[in-house]
Structure formats: structure tokens, C-alpha cells
Amino acid sequence: MPAADAAASTLGAAAAQSGRYFGTAVAAGRLGDSTYTTIAGREFNMITAENEMKPDTTEPQRGVFNFSSGDQIYNWATQRGMKVRGHTLAWHSQQPSWWGGISGSALRQAMIDHINGVMGHYKGKLAYWDVVNEAFNEDGSRRQSNLQATGNDWIEVAFRTARNADPSVKLCYNDYNIENWSYGKTQGVYRMIQDFKSRGVPIDCVGLQTHFTGGSSLPGNFQTTLSSFAALGVDVALTEVDVTNSSTSQYGGLTQACMNVPRCVGITVWGVRDSDSWRSNESPLLFDGGGNKKAAYTSVLNALNAAGPTSSPTGPTSSPTGGQSSPPPSGAKRIVGAQSGRCIDVPNSSRTNGTRVQLYDCHGQTNQQWTYTSSRQLTVYGNVCLDAAGSGNGSAVQIYSCNGQSNQQWNVNSNGTITSVQSGRCLDVWGTGNGQQVQIYDCNGQANQRFSLS
DSSP states (O other), X not given: OOOGGGSOSSHHHHHHTXXXXXXXXXXXXXXXXXXXXXXXXXXXSEEEESXXXXXXXXXXXXXXXXXXXXXXXXXXXXTTTOEEEEEXXXXXXXXXXXXXXXXXXXXXXXXXXXXXXXXXXXXXXXXXXXXXXXXXXXXXXXXXXXXXXXXXXXXXHHHHHHXXXXXXXXXXXXXXXXXXXXXXXXXXXXXXXXXXXXXXXXXXXXXXXXXXXXXXOOOTTHHHHHHHHHTTTOEEEEEEEEEGGGOHHHHHHHHHHHHHSTTEEEEEESOSBGGGSTTGGGOOSSBOTTSOBOHHHHHHHHHHHHTOSOOOOOSOSSOXXXXXXXXXXXXXXXXXXXXXXXXXXXXXXXXXXXXXXXXXXXXXXXXGXXXXXXXXXXXXXXXXXXXXXXXXXXXXXXXXXXXXXXXXXXXXXXXXXXXXXXXXXXXXXXXXXXXXXEEEEOOOOOGGGOEEEO
């Protein structure tokens, strides 16, 4: 357990210490409630729209998209420095009414067009997308939905479409009742992910909704489930957490299980206060209807803080394709993103320790001029180093006075990646736009992790 003066006092800050997030679901209609927004803005660092990015809301008529409420949530979150999860693109429920009048190839095309339309709008802006939601029965077979009736490959098509629509966002499969490793549904989803990974179908993460009710509580093998999915090469996340009567042991246990699995990237509770929950009569969240912290809040915060300042690296410790390059000749160079064409930039030419670097249009000023030294430091302004604020996934990349430590040393690799000597993780950006923040993340070979010094 960190010393008391080192422990974070909010859920988001505590999770960030180990490179994770702690999020909540937000409804646009509640953003006028000051108690609601005060808690949400203070405690969380990842936001999911409850309903505002689902198919019936975003495409109420064929080819006619409406992003007003989704954008309201996105703007509210990003203005406060939070990231956003997209939820969801293809689902048997909350479909546009016009989907009910089509089937077969027409419905398949409608799904493809919907994914392209929605992801095109949010391209480069979101951290994750729940591409497909709840496509399995309890016994591990496929749910017999209208989407399933278009052909058994519909989930694969959805993921391939999503990757083409936005190469930078993490693509997730999301479901409930997949927390118990020995359960049929869990095994069915596991086999699908295993198959996708073996055939190169693009999938980056699995979301376990983690709705624990009287009949579905924290299983003893929950951590085994998380680590088993992670071993397939995907991130895992707890995406819609709520627990009957806010059991402190279950909340603490599910949080601890995530902290124990390096590729468990974060936790989202499904609502802010009990009164905001779809299960409000079961008191399932971390804040009561008055906005007061409950005992379960403390159990979660303690588990997040106990994870310590970093998590163990899970990525490769060298370039995935081998071949670290020798330091280039001295002289200031731009660090240009392969995906975005934008430069790594120190905002407002700041020289303040801890200023997080970002992507920005290349302009040749000194706050975009980096020198790769013989000691593998990337320096700006002559004596300020590019610095990893931690070694876990999602750790911020910032500027800091040079100190010679390994979190300020970088390998510039022949495949275009730049990896932290301390963690082995890659410089990474979520998106391509001006102001996108830079972090370190497990190396995956995608364009959002490739840079050139030029």
C-alpha cells in the first residue's frame, strides 16, 4: 500500500497510477444536474454514453445520422480531460425501427453502413468501441438475432469494417455473464476470440459487463477469466459494473482481480449514483442517491491505490520486428506520426516539468525540435527530456528535467516504433487530431505507434 501522502483521493487518479482508467456511464439528460456532474467530473477519467451512441439514437432513419446527444457527452468529457468509450455499434437490442423491416443482405449492408457512418464521425476521437454487444446465449451458442440470421460471419464482418473505418481505436467485444470461467457463455466468447486472433480478425479487447446480482455474484475464478482472455493477446475491461446492495467484498474483489491482471486496462461503473442506475432499487453503485460515497467506494479506492504506481509491463521489451537503430547523428529533428502526419509537440512551448506532450501540426518551432542523444534521451530545448510518467499501459508521456533514469531513455527502432527502455512499451496516440495526447502502450505494430525522426 502506498504511503498515505502518495495515495490518490479519487477513483480516476487512483487507477491512473497503474496506467488504468476508472470510468462511468453518463446520460446526456443528466448533464444539467450539478451534483451528478460534480461527482462525474471529479471521480472518473473515462466516460461511456449510456444510450446516446447506440444504433437507434445515432441512425434513426436510414442514412440519416444524429450525433447531437452523443457529441454532447463527448464534448463534456473531453473538455475535462477524460477519454470516451464508444458503445455500441451492432447489437440485437435498441436497433433503429427501420432495421426491423429488412433482413439478409440488406440488413448486413445496413450494419456495415451504420458502422462506417458512426465511426467516421468519431474517427480518431475515441479510446475504445464496443463493436458488437451481447451476441451469445448462456450455453455459449450464438444468439439467434436478426444480425445472426445474416450469416455466422456477421461479427467478423463488423470488426473488419470497424478496423477499416478507424484504424486507431481499440475494438472490443462486450457481453454479460462472461465473468465465470467455467460457464458456457464465457467459453463460447473465448473460443470466438481465440479463432479471431488465430485468423487475424482485428479485435483488441473484451469487455466483461460485470453486472453482479443476487444470482450472479463475483465468481472465485474471476481473475482466471480475465487472465485467460488476456493470454489470447487482447486487453480486458470491466465495462458496466454494478453490484446488488453495493457489496464491499464484491466491489473490492472485482477491482483487485483487475489490478492483478496487467492487461485489465480499466473499470467502468454503470452510472454515478444509485438513483441514476437502471437497477436503482438494488442500490448497486458507489454513490447513494444524495451523492454520498458508500462503503464500497472505499473498498474500490483502496484496491486501486494498493496497485501501486505502475503495473508490470506486458508488451515486448524490444521492437516487435527487431532491430533497434543506433542513435542518429546529432541535431534537432521532428518526431512525426506515421498515421497522423503531425508532430510531437510541447503545448504552448511550456518548460514546466510534467507538461504532457501532444500531437500538433508540424511548424518547425523549438517546442517540436527533438535531439536523440548518445544516452538514448530525446531532449527538447537542449536540457529537457521526453519522460514516461509510469511504466503501465496508458502512462502519460511528458517533459521533465533530464535525470538519466530509464524512464527518460528511448529506443528508436527500425520498424518506426519508439520504445521506453524502462517498460518496453511503445509511444502511442489514441487518435490523429491536433491535441491528441501521447502515452505508452503495449506495442501492436499499428500506425498510431510508428514515428519518424526527420
